[in-house]
Amino acid sequence: MSIKVMLADDHVLMREGIRQLLEFDGTISVIAEANNGVECMEQLLSVHPDILLLDINMPVMNGIEVLQEIKKKNISVKILVLTVHNEVEYLLKAVDIGVDGYIMKDAESAELKKAINCIMQGETYIQPSLVPALNSRLVSRDIDKEKINSLTKRELEVLIEVANGMFNKEIATSLNISERTVKNHISNIFKKIDVSDRTQAAVFAIKNDLIKLY
Template structure:
């Protein structure tokens, strides 16, 4: 069964290129397209895809406004934000609102499909190459010592690898532990640092200098 996608981008050539890449092997089907936020929300009155690839910078309603409305309506559709390097402030807003993933518009097709697959499985995704841009905006010398001290050494290791964009299987292989153990660590980490997903955990790590400290 193919993954149903809605493409939302104001550049038709971008939409055509992404559509061709996604549909190449038959595992993903683009069932709807929109050129701006208003058209996207109108399309959602008639069809609900599994995931929306949502451009941040669009006319009429931008991606942040669309994301906000979708979340307010409680729609179950997954959202993967399409961004460029100079839109970090928008990306931070999307993190706060609760998008499921963030990826650069010029990424390779394999990573885009990987992100979609990961999000569909219920995980969050942030492209590793976005971490330095986030780092430059978020690093804070005043660390949240109480929350950091509540983490075990192993949980810190897992948090850093999550923040570097690694998936559970990759973390398990790196630390020579099982995927179930990784999931348990991540669940404990989320509770201790009071976040809801991997992206928020990555933001916590960046803001508190953990990538530099450990």
């Protein structure tokens, strides 16, 4: 019995190429295709594939949003992200949400099929070349968690306002505290998260999902 796969990618040529690669030996069949995130969600509810090959960059609803929606709706499908993005932040986001696999579009066809078969067996597959960067970032994130946990509730509120681009006076008004208190909090924040200026503090907040970019 062949593995039923759905392709979600906004590039027609990419979908055609992947389809030919996957269906060559008859063990995998592509049963549906979508060229944007909304279409992907609609198709998923009607075709019920075993595995969804999901691109990150798609119009209307991107791959990360699709992944979040699938988990929210508790749709039973295994998800393999197939993308041009090798940035570890995309990988971390996908792993956090609960992706089953993550490989690059320039991977060999044999590796793509290996990833699909691993996922079907209940394993998680991360392209080996991405693993060192992932492990390094996970260690770094553990350190970041310790730093975040060292902040008081008020310091977290001040840090988020700093990351939102607010000045001390605006933060004081927003949180109903004095400017002097804001300055003291910011000084403590810088020490606890090991940064030296507001820009670095904002980057720290964004990287650790303390605020949203969208």
